[in-house]
Amino acid sequence: MTTIAATPRSATEPSASQPRPAQPSTNPNKALWEKGDFTRIARTMRESGEALVRAIGVAPGQRVLDLGSGDGTTALPAAQLGADVLGVDIAANLVRAGQARAREAGLANLRFQEGDACALDGLEDASFDLSVSIFGAMFAPRPLDVARELVRVTRRGGRIVMGNWIPNDPTLVAQILKISAAHTPPPPAGFVSPMTWGVEETVLERFAAAGISAGNVAFSRETFTFRYPGAPGAFVEEFRNYYGPTMNAFDAADKNGKALDLREALVELFVRQNLSGRSDLTVIPATFLRVTVSR
């Protein structure tokens, strides 16, 4: 099995056993994801993560990049299928959580490191057979740089697979982000919405700028199912307390006396979309755009 060249850990980089930095990052993209604890949401996404990895066709010995990997919802099952996997994420707390999961699973072929999808410093050209980014790189602020970096690090003949939420889709995540945005102050000038990665023409433009012709980009609409072992209202609390974009929305709503309205809107959404037929289990499917680029 080939080993992927990774950036060496610096002597000053915190390890899993050291406390997390007390100061929030000055990079707003990094600060957003380090603010909460996405592992609390990720644990409700494991089954769909595994199914997606099986559907993509990960093979033993493949060099796989998981960009915006979080704590390994897709990276870990890819390694269990025998691929040599590197998870890269901007959030130091999620990198540490992924490293802990890899250790617990005894997977020497799964590593995680900090990195920014806009500039994959330390990753060599053409070093991956398959680059995956499931609801990850879509959150990076400079999408043209993201497309260029994904193309750069993926070898010719390899593939890039992205999972992106779709703007104005009626299913869960697009609606959470829409309701949250309505309660959050307007973004700074020049901000590009992550949801634009869910628009096919825009995705084609971004990969075209990175040298990929439209004929090498395929789209499909697929479903990711969230499974939370509790009532829909309790699942909303997880988003409120641990999911960066919703935490920011509640911070702003608190200041305007609108936190109750925001909670009500989210609980109504979660209850309406819960397919479990039970009050102690929340099962909610969400539609996403799968983008497959043949390099």
Ligand SMILES: C[S@@+](CC[C@H](N)C(=O)[O-])C[C@H]1O[C@@H](n2cnc3c(N)ncnc32)[C@H](O)[C@@H]1O
């Ligand atoms: C919605 S979570 C998805 C995590 C994981 N892919 C999963 O499915 O469980 C978004 C992830 O993207 C990461 N992320 C956001 N911006 C990033 C960037 N510029 N570079 C790398 N990762 C980024 C976040 O830290 C977070 O882990």
